[in-house]
Amino acid sequence: MKTHVKALVVGGGAVGTGIAYHLAKAGWDTMLIERDELTSGSTWHAAGLLPLFNMSYATTHIHKYSVDFYKGLEAETGLNPGFYVVGNLRMAQTDARMDEYMLYSSVAETAGVYHEFLTPAQIKERWPLVRTEDLKGALYHPQDGYINPADVTQAMAKGARQLGATIERRIQVNGYRWTGSEWIVTCARMVEQGGNLVASEETFEIHAEHVVTATGNHAQRTARLLGIKIPAIPVEHQYIVTEPDPALVEWRKTNPQHPVLRDADAKWYVREERGGWILGPYERNAPARFLYDVPQSFRADLFPLDLERIEEEYMSMIHRLPSSETVGLKDDYNGPICYTPDGNPLVGPAPGLRNMWLAEGFSFGITAAGGTGYYLAQMMTQGEAEIDMASLDPKRYGSWMTTEYAARKNEECYEHVFILHHPDEEREACRPLRTAPVYDRQKALGAQFGQVNGWERPNYYGPLDAPSNFDHDSRSFRRGEWWQYAKAEAEALRETAGLIDATAFTKHLVRGPGATAFLDWFTCNKLPAVGRINLTYALTATGTTRTEYTIVRFAENEYYLVSAGAWTAYDADYLKQCAAEKMAEFGWIDIHDVTTQYGVFALAGPNSRAILNEIVKDADPATVLSNKRFPWLSYRNIELGMCPVRAIRVAYTGELGWELHHPIEMSAYLWDLLLKAGEKHGLKLVGARAQNWLRQEKSYRAFGNELGRDATPMEAGLDRFIDLSKDFQGKQAMLDTGIRSKCVTVLIDGPADADPWGKEALLHDGEKIGRLTSGGWSVAFGKQIGMGYVRSDLAEVGQKLKVRMFRELYDVTVVEDSPFDPSNARIRKDG
Template identity: 80%
Template sequence: MKTHVKALVVGGGAVGASIAYHLARAGWADVMLLERDELTSGSTWHAAGLLPLFNMGYATTHIHDYSVKFYKTLEEETGLNAGFSVVGNLRMAQSPERMDEFQLYASTADTVGIPYEFLTPEQIKERWPLVRTDDLEGALFHPTDGYINPADVTMAMAKGARQRGVIIERKWQVDGYRWTGSEWIVTATKMGEKGGNLVATEEQIEIHAEHVVTATGNHSQRTAQLLGIKIPAIPVEHQFIVTEPDPALVEYRKSHGEHPVLRDADAKWYVREERGGWILGPYERNAPARFEYGVPDSFRADLFPLDLERIEEEYMSMIHRIPSSEEVGLKDDYNGPICYTPDGNPLVGPAPGLRNMWLAEGFSFGITAAGGTGYYLAQMMVEGEAEIDMASLDPKRYGDWMTTEYAARKNEEAYEHVYILHHPDEEREACRPLRTAPAYDRQKALGAQFGQVNGWERPNYYGPVDAPDNFDYEARSFRRGGWWQYAEAEAKAIRESAGIIDATAFAKHVVKGPGAAGFLDWFTTNKLPKVGRINLTYALTETGTTRTEYTIIREEEDRFVLISAGGLHAYDRDYLLKAVEDKEPEFGRIEVEDWTTRFGVFALAGPKSRAILAEVIRDAEPETALSNKRFPWLSARKIELGMCPIVAVRVAYTGELGWELHHPIEMQNYLWDLLMKAGTAHGLKPVGARAQNWLRQEKSYRAFGTELGRDATPLEAGLDRFVDLSKDFHGKAAMQAKGIRSLCVTLLIDGPEDADPWGREALYAGDEKVGRLTSGGYSVAFGKSIGMGYVRPDLAKPGQKLKVKMQGRLWDAEVVEDSPHDPQNARIRLDG
């Protein structure tokens, strides 16, 4: 058995086989895959094999699309039939709101190039007469997908991998990982069988690997323990049943092709044909998480006892939708573990805190995602980055605050929500509130409706003070929901008077020491600020795309505060710490301190924000303390507001006169009360994240995770002024080599009266798709919809007429100059 390899893949399900295949196809020799049992013996063997293209995430949609196309090529390459039945996928809707969801998805599908067709109930009945349609609004049909045999496609990928030189070893269990500083030493034990159980033998081996990928599926908790990290991938029970042949279906098939996969989203199930009968797969309530602390050694290709009572409602709804199934008996039943994560998306990318360790865990739709995951993860490993932004799937989107209990309960919720309406303004309730800043109760008493960002509770908007507990749920919509009027009022308050926004969730790191300045000058694209000043800057990937956005405050010559997105705290911290470790020998001692939970942040903004602060500031010359002369734009100062010490930063993400007020977290309630009292006479209004998102688009401020990501450079994002090409910085040459493939623009949109874009829509010039929105919302300054996105460079000029796909129609849009509201920044620089 080989003991030295370039890459070791641990796990022989569909995902592991795909990763091994694609690493070899990308040119890596010496790839080995280890499987503790037999290939496909995890969740792969009992998966239903569906290939749904429907997904709201841009990266995940690309992954699924690649898989469907790739699987169709495997037989020609390997000679093995992967069992792909391209029967299409009919996703039915019982309500207008569900059709709105399908329309939003369809525009996302347009950005990737996935074909689809909308059908009326009459058209459904004409094509598939066994389906009851009298209570349907319509359906979305995908003609290019269907279902596949999970074992066959895995074996085909495994054969393709072997043909490309991959070594696949079965019955080897990994028992330990050790990093030497240059390679991993992986300890594996040969497994034998005794009484039907897997048992460890005395035979052990050490494998030296430059890179390791874990694709351990249901065993991810054991993997986490061996690596000393947290992986929030825990299985949830999933049941499906197989019926005896349905005589009506058998008769139908005598003159028709195979039925498409049926999905009644409002009834929470999928159904497909199986040997003249039906497979029903429900996503019911109360499906329990299993194996929270690891899979028992006795559990191999096993199943759990069936709980038919739990899926009775879904079973009866299948009979309602396919009346001929009522007299058909049950033939087989399955209840097996399928891994989930708290948001339902897999964990794909570098492991937190570890070098050359890659995770591919938590796949609830593992067959659908396997092909694309292998392709894009291989790009990350071989080329340094994938061609699409994979940040939404990064394992570090969950920090060390995440616990087993949290993961288990959120995973159960994610399972239950597979067919719950996926509102863009959705906020799920399980395990909340968990991380709360001190002012949470005060904000809640003012009507705050909260969202969750990296576990933190953050106000999205402020609804009625006496709102019922289910107010936010009822306010959600694919159009302008019940929350819209409150966000509009908050946005107007900041433009006309003042608003206060809780930004406590910001990630905050102090970087200091003799090597700090040299390191940060290399690590980021912009000039470093002078002492007492700030700047906006970017850290790049090694391929020259945007990895992180920072606001840097320079407090001393060798002391800096780095502020970045709150939702990506662990993601940013991991990248920063690894870069410091690499470069400290070159630049000298560098210390990094995480101050995220030590300091809260309030953003006070609006034309009256200076007047509010003037009432509470303690200064020898309070009348000039906040003037442009003493406190200019883009500067930072230590001030005192009442009894609270503040690091105040003259900047506002909303594009108005304003300050960020960084304060000791234990004084937050005092400061909140002080500012709210002082602001009463000036019309101060608490403001949530949704209004802020609208306002920043009026200023063309790019946001990380939307306009900014690992698939575009800062130059493509239109951020040339924050890139100092006169200096050397990490990723500079790669950034320049990429050129300008597309450009970020701001658009004003003449959209429908009852809806705004969400930032997932396709952009057209005539009938040609030319780009996509990355953000969307409403502009109180212009009284119409607004959006930001990427288009071909030749179309990025102000005045360019485009179209935005919304609700199945194309709406007029116009590219405008950056910062269409107050382009000269006169309001930000307002003196007083």
């Protein structure tokens, strides 16, 4: 057996074999090890469905690649993966569900996935066994279906071997050690003992430059061995198999296989199985299992059944397929399937570790296996994938994550598989958890909260007497009840002043003798002078955008870095890893995550200076906030009442304004002070949704939307923030990439009752030429607004395009960057 390899994949389920195949195909010397037999984890009892797309752009690409890849496996390996291309019919009982499917359709169109909509009459004509009188319609994608999980895994394993990979079974990993240049993986040979697998005394080491863990249900053990947190915990999933249905058997005599049925409003899927049906429900109260470890006695095993838990879903299947009412049950399963708190898998570099890669937490592992292998192999061998994988990055969860939190959120995620997925969805489990000191004050003032990286953050301020379910009932795929409140907030900030809680911002202190040289190399813009700030970007090695920073320079070698609140661990890991690599060259660099030490209030609007003048303490308070003493894009230490404040003159909304960074223990005091001072100046509390609309009026790019690892800063239109006279990480790769598409701001003459969500396709002459990455309503222009990427030849101001919303095409016009106040006169306003 080999003891030295380029890449070691740990885990022999569908995901692990898909990764081994693609690493071998990329030319890497690859070994896969499995503690039991291939497919002995969740793979063996998976139903094998292949849903092509959902609302995630990255996941849709992964699923699409898998479906296409599986169709060619037999020709390549000689093994039939058991792929039945029967189609997938997503049925809708409500208008809201049809709206959801139309948004799904938008994502599918941007990814090039074929689909069609059907009326109830068309469904009944094609598939007469389905009851349709209470349906609104369906979304049908005929190119997918279901596959045999064991067969596709074995086919990928054979393909990996043909490409030079080695696969070894009955090997368990007991330890990982990084030497600085490679991983030494301590292993034990597994042997049968009384029906259980136990580690023998035969131990050995495997040396690997890179390691990928795809350990499925064993993710918590993997996390302990690596000394990290992995919020992948299994949840019980039951499904039942019926005896043959005579009506289905008769229908099949003259018809092809029935498509997979998804009645999302009834919370189940159904597919044909040897003349009968498989029912897979996603019911309430399915428990998380293996919170800390998988028992040695649990191999290809199942849990005891709890059929009462799925009685409601079973009865709804009988309603939808009346012929199934008299059919008996043939088999039933209750096995573990891994989840994560947001339902997306964890794919990418492990936090804090070099050359350690995670592929964990797959609730749709069969669908994702091929695509995960393809895109993860790109990340490992080329530096980045061709799509932005940040939404799947394991570091989207920080060190505050606990086992209890992950287990309860994973249970919630399971229950929400078929819940309406509004883009403004906010799930309630485990909340509130991370709260700023002003949380209770905000709640008393009508705040309706969203969660970002565990933090509670006001999305908008609703009525003071709002019932507890107000926000839930306000959600919609069109303009929900919340829309009027966000609109009023945006108007107030443009006309008077608004106060936004931005405490969740990520904040790092970077200092030391090497800090200046390091940050000059790490970011693409000039570093600011002492007392000034700059907007800048850290690039990947392939030249795309890794992180956006506002850099404040406190002293010659002391900097304060502010970045997106959703990405604290993600940013911290990259910053510290790059600094460690460069410390020998640049000198000592001290980096501290100070996110939880400072609260942040963003005060902006035409009256913001007047409000601060009410409470600022200075020898000459009338001038301390003037352009002369406190110009735009600068920082000053000021005192507001008794609160010391690091004030930064910048506003994400494009108005005169300041970010007020202050000791977090003084947040309540400062909040009260600002609200009292703002009473006579028209101050209004503003949430994240209004802020998102306002920043689009200024064409301010947002990380995770316009900014990501699939576009360079030049493609994002950020040339003014790039200093090509200096050397910086990713510079040459950025230049070599050129301009594949351009980021633009557009105004939209859209429907009267809806705004774009940033998932829609952009078209020209009937051809898809780009997609929106953000969307909303513009109070300045009185119409819909959006940002996105289009073909560079169609990015000129004035270009006419179309956007598809709710299956209709609407007029789009490309406008100049910062269409609102393009000269920044309001931001620079003196006083």
